[in-house]
Amino acid sequence: TGAQDSKGKIGTRDYNPKQMAIREKVFNTIISCFKRHGAETIDTPVFELKETLTGKYGEDSKLIYDLKDQGGELLSLRYDLTVPFARYLAMNKITNIKRYHIAKVYRRDNPAMTRGRYREFYQCDFDIAGQYDAMIPDAECLKIVYEILHELDLGDFRIKVNDRRILDGMFAVCGVPDDKFRTICSTVDKLDKMSWEDVKKEMVNEKGLSEQAADQIGEYVSMQGGMDLAEHLLQDQKMSQSKQACAGLSDIKLLFSYLQLFQVTDKVVFDLSLARGLDYYTGVIYEAVLTQAGVASVTTEAQNGAPGSTEESVSVGSVAGGGRYDGLVGMFDPKGRKVPCVGVSIGIERIFSIMEQKAEVSAEKVRTTEVQVMVASAQKNLLEERLKLTAELWNAGIKAEVMYKKNPKLLSQLQHCEESGIPLVAILGEQELKDGVVKLRVVATREEVSHTVDIHTAPHLRTI
Amino acid sequence: TGAQDSKGKIGTRDYNPKQMAIREKVFNTIISCFKRHGAETIDTPVFELKETLTGKYGEDSKLIYDLKDQGGELLSLRYDLTVPFARYLAMNKITNIKRYHIAKVYRRDNPAMTRGRYREFYQCDFDIAGQYDAMIPDAECLKIVYEILHELDLGDFRIKVNDRRILDGMFAVCGVPDDKFRTICSTVDKLDKMSWEDVKKEMVNEKGLSEQAADQIGEYVSMQGGMDLAEHLLQDQKMSQSKQACAGLSDIKLLFSYLQLFQVTDKVVFDLSLARGLDYYTGVIYEAVLTQAGVASVTTEAQNGAPGSTEESVSVGSVAGGGRYDGLVGMFDPKGRKVPCVGVSIGIERIFSIMEQKAEVSAEKVRTTEVQVMVASAQKNLLEERLKLTAELWNAGIKAEVMYKKNPKLLSQLQHCEESGIPLVAILGEQELKDGVVKLRVVATREEVSHTVDIHTAPHLRTI
Numbered sequence: 001t002g003a004q005d006s007k008g009k010i011g012t013r014d015y016n017p018k019q020m021a022i023r024e025k026v027f028n029t030i031i032s033c034f035k036r037h038g039a040e041t042i043d044t045p046v047f048e049l050k051e052t053l054t055g056k057y058g059e060d061s062k063l064i065y066d067l068k069d070q071g072g073e074l075l076s077l078r079y080d081l082t083v084p085f086a087r088y089l090a091m092n093k094i095t096n097i098k099r100y101h102i103a104k105v106y107r108r109d110n111p112a113m114t115r116g117r118y119r120e121f122y123q124c125d126f127d128i129a130g131q132y133d134a135m136i137p138d139a140e141c142l143k144i145v146y147e148i149l150h151e152l153d154l155g156d157f158r159i160k161v162n163d164r165r166i167l168d169g170m171f172a173v174c175g176v177p178d179d180k181f182r183t184i185c186s187t188v189d190k191l192d193k194m195s196w197e198d199v200k201k202e203m204v205n206e207k208g209l210s211e212q213a214a215d216q217i218g219e220y221v222s223m224q225g226g227m228d229l230a231e232h233l234l235q236d237q238k239m240s241q242s243k244q245a246c247a248g249l250s251d252i253k254l255l256f257s258y259l260q261l262f263q264v265t266d267k268v269v270f271d272l273s274l275a276r277g278l279d280y281y282t283g284v285i286y287e288a289v290l291t292q293a294g295v296a297s298v299t300t301e302a303q304n305g306a307p308g309s310t311e312e313s314v315s316v317g318s319v320a321g322g323g324r325y326d327g328l329v330g331m332f333d334p335k336g337r338k339v340p341c342v343g344v345s346i347g348i349e350r351i352f353s354i355m356e357q358k359a360e361v362s363a364e365k366v367r368t369t370e371v372q373v374m375v376a377s378a379q380k381n382l383l384e385e386r387l388k389l390t391a392e393l394w395n396a397g398i399k400a401e402v403m404y405k406k407n408p409k410l411l412s413q414l415q416h417c418e419e420s421g422i423p424l425v426a427i428l429g430e431q432e433l434k435d436g437v438v439k440l441r442v443v444a445t446r447e448e449v450s451h452t453v454d455i456h457t458a459p460h461l462r463t464i
Numbered sequence: 465t466g467a468q469d470s471k472g473k474i475g476t477r478d479y480n481p482k483q484m485a486i487r488e489k490v491f492n493t494i495i496s497c498f499k500r501h502g503a504e505t506i507d508t509p510v511f512e513l514k515e516t517l518t519g520k521y522g523e524d525s526k527l528i529y530d531l532k533d534q535g536g537e538l539l540s541l542r543y544d545l546t547v548p549f550a551r552y553l554a555m556n557k558i559t560n561i562k563r564y565h566i567a568k569v570y571r572r573d574n575p576a577m578t579r580g581r582y583r584e585f586y587q588c589d590f591d592i593a594g595q596y597d598a599m600i601p602d603a604e605c606l607k608i609v610y611e612i613l614h615e616l617d618l619g620d621f622r623i624k625v626n627d628r629r630i631l632d633g634m635f636a637v638c639g640v641p642d643d644k645f646r647t648i649c650s651t652v653d654k655l656d657k658m659s660w661e662d663v664k665k666e667m668v669n670e671k672g673l674s675e676q677a678a679d680q681i682g683e684y685v686s687m688q689g690g691m692d693l694a695e696h697l698l699q700d701q702k703m704s705q706s707k708q709a710c711a712g713l714s715d716i717k718l719l720f721s722y723l724q725l726f727q728v729t730d731k732v733v734f735d736l737s738l739a740r741g742l743d744y745y746t747g748v749i750y751e752a753v754l755t756q757a758g759v760a761s762v763t764t765e766a767q768n769g770a771p772g773s774t775e776e777s778v779s780v781g782s783v784a785g786g787g788r789y790d791g792l793v794g795m796f797d798p799k800g801r802k803v804p805c806v807g808v809s810i811g812i813e814r815i816f817s818i819m820e821q822k823a824e825v826s827a828e829k830v831r832t833t834e835v836q837v838m839v840a841s842a843q844k845n846l847l848e849e850r851l852k853l854t855a856e857l858w859n860a861g862i863k864a865e866v867m868y869k870k871n872p873k874l875l876s877q878l879q880h881c882e883e884s885g886i887p888l889v890a891i892l893g894e895q896e897l898k899d900g901v902v903k904l905r906v907v908a909t910r911e912e913v914s915h916t917v918d919i920h921t922a923p924h925l926r927t928i
Contacts, residue, residue: 010509010511010513010536010537010539012509012511013509014506014507014508014552014555015506015507015508016506016556017505017506020504020505020506020507021504023507024505035833035834035863036858036861036862036863036864037858037863037865038835038863038864040481040484040832040833041481041484041488042478042479042480042481042484043479043484043487044478044479045474045476045477045584046510046568047474047584049474065531065532065534066532066534067530067531067532067541068529068530068532068533069532070530070572072474073474075474077531088478091478092478092480097481106510108534120509120510120511132868132869133868133869133870136847136851136868136869139851140868143855143858147858258851261848261851261852261855262851262855263855263859368504369499369502369503369504370499371502383600384725387600387722387725387726388725391607391725391726391727394500394611395727398500399500399501399502400500400501400502401502404592404594404596404597404600404604405596405597406597
């Protein structure tokens with residue numbers, strides 16, 4: 001339809017009941033984890049003053065949605081949840097908090113529906129703000145990513161870890177001029193999508209880096225390991241010349257020692273090629289990716305969803321990411337007072353895509369309601385009795401439905417149960433009413449029992 | 465602060481953790497009720513095509529937020545959840561569904577913070593779409609309002625019921641010209657805020673109605689009752705001349721018979737003064753109001769919050785409203801196919817205001833986390849042991865916290881428990897570690913017990 005086309009063009013989507021049921025399940029898993037770790041939650045408005053968002057996202061600022069100037073302040077839709085969080089902390093002079101925030105954010109990006117990329121999408125953020133001893137909250141963030149990905153059962157995953165200070169130190173010792181750190185960093189960030197050859201070309205040809213510097217970077221960014229690699233690099237002749245790099249490497253060591261206590265080192269890898277896009281990171285950064293097994297299903301989805309569009313059938317890649325940003329809150333404080341922060345954002349939309357695809361592939365039917373019993377009748381003229389019993393069930397806290405027809409056919413009542421997965425049907429009939437009983441049928445097996453109809457009926461149903 | 469001022473000016477607010485905890489409790493009550501009645505849920509984007517919203521809200525259209533034209537389609541923030549719902553049904557050719565939707569909507573209205581009125585606010589909608597036998601889904605909507613207000617325990621309430629057809633019939637038999645129905649209807653709608661004298665003045669002086677017609681309307685709109693009033697008006701010489709009014713009155717009778725079966729007639733009153741603002745209603749309409757006892761607390765809040773602003777200390781009034789809108793979906797269908805709908809919107813922001821005020825007045829402390837146990841140590845150098853035990857608790861599904869310090873003072877660890885209401889603290893010490901036990905202290909009573917530290921510790925904690 002025309003409306004559907006426009007919907008496509010504007011890059012948003014409706015969630016239908018089945019998608020919502022899956023979404024609720026995923027949210028519950030994530031929220032349970034955040035709560036298990038003692039997080040509070042806050043909410044901020046969907047729009048912020050335009051000036052709040054200005055100068056926080058670098059090049060990506062062009063993707064911010066502005067509201068029309070209808071008089072009053074200039075407003076923009078939030079681009080992420082991190083900047084509003086920092087604004088909230090500064091505005092309320094909060095110096096420590098552990099909070100999660102699940103809400104929609106907005107980006108005027110090219111939508112790629114088959115990859116689960118929309119212009120309106122959910123973010124699930126967990127952040128720890130406060131002046132604490134090094135790497136303890138950082139380790140908890142990684143533990144949380146581990147727990148969530150494990151519980152969601154999306155297949156195998158890896159959590160890559162690096163540190164902005166190590167990257168900057170590396171650039172310095174490889175001879176990258178100071179003013180090119182950021183742009184070279186964003187080229188390094190493309191290593192998950194581009195070959196080293198192409199990344200090198202971009203560095204040398206487009207960004208004017210010397211071939212020698214690029215090759216030295218190339219050596220470092222191919223390194224992966226654990227605590228041992230951090231130790232090795234602390235001894236590295238070149239790297240050890242950078243104080244910044246050494247600080248980062250020591251922290252990586254400390255981080256791994258805490259990750260060992262948390263028993264999550266089997267999935268965490270220290271990866272010098274990890275750069276991450278956002279400007280505001282100041283220390284440790286991390287990103288979780290699904291390894292092939294977990295990704296396969298979405299590739300399939302993209303192929304099914306958009307025939308012929310092979311470009312779309314790339315891996316979902318990153319499903320969580322985050323890091324330390326110690327300077328952001330200070331940008332909103334009139335006196336520049338800093339509040340150190342570390343956090344993680346779960347890439348929930350990609351996870352939804354995978355879960356939806358899983359639900360489609362499996363034979364299992366996704367229920368979109370939780371109705372336990374349908375109140376039906378076999379004969380005509382029993383509407384009043386049906387309504388009365390249904391109300392009794394509701395009053396007893398039982399999830400119950402009744403058809404909104406005076407004289408529905410028994411078959412259509414039973415069909416509704418089967419379609420929406422309602423396990424029980426209470427069937428009223430003249431004879432049963434005379435006898436003061438109600439027939440209770442298990443929809444799946446058609447087993448039937450009779451129960452006396454009184455106020456105890458309802459509590460009784462609870463136990464079934 | 466400047467930021468805070470701007471925040472005030474733009475008419476939005478942040479929710480802090482305490483407000484969120486209260487909000488979560490209210491949402492859970494409401495969602496449980498919607499689920500008990502077998503509702504599915506959907507979600508729609510925060511912005512719609514501007515044309516989707518055009519011509520749906522009458523005069524209030526000026527309150528719609530538009531997005532800036534940054535290329536592409538013209539977009540507006542949603543003004544309510546009903547129009548997006550109707551658009552969703554038409555677009556997906558859905559002819560029956562029972563769904564709830566809880567989400568934020570946007571209105572460029574004059575914010576009145578002390579009355580809990582913001583430019584961004586939540587709506588909680590429950591709607592039943594489909595061609596069914598008369599008044600059965602309508603009665604269920606009223607039952608839902610009753611259950612929610614009862615469970616939220618906000619004090620006594622009344623649910624006023626009327627029907628657009630009765631209003632229109634009444635206007636006709638009182639001699640209101642056809643083209644003045646709508647404007648006279650919106651004057652009648654002011655009866656909850658203005659005296660009859662003032663309403664009459666507006667009708668006669670501003671809207672040019674004859675004094676005689678106004679007086680006749682005045683007689684009708686003072687009428688309140690139940691099924692008996694509907695019966696009485698069906699016999700009324702004047703009213704019975706209008707076919708429309710008779711259809712509405714018969715349905716009110718039928719509605720009350722179903723409400724009797726649902727045992728909710730003690731709170732429902734047929735009130736001919738109820739008009740409701742929105743254009744799209746076609747049949748039964750209703751509105752729930754808190755009666756004085758329930759309202760008092762918010763009056764107090766307004767007085768405390770804004771000293772001297774007596775204007776603000778009005779009653780919170782309506783806390784739920786809705787009705788039947790059989791024509792809206794057809795407006796979005798290319799062939800104009802109609803889908804009859806009836807629904808209710810819970811005035812959640814007003815309910816939040818009351819609940820927040822209640823929480824403030826009561827001595828009871830609102831917990832913002834659900835942490836069950838804090839892992840603490842009495843001596844220095846036990847960080848590793850604390851982290852290890854905490855991870856064990858997390859892995860066992862227990863909500864646990866640990867301080868992010870190498871050597872926190874026992875006192876500050878205990879203080880944190882008291883401040884955030886954590887009931888248990890597990891205290892590690894050298895001796896206990898040697899003995900393989902952990903001291904578990906009940907924070908409130910300071911009772912202590914020792915437990916062997918092994919993987920059974922965690923499940924054991926669950927039962928406390």
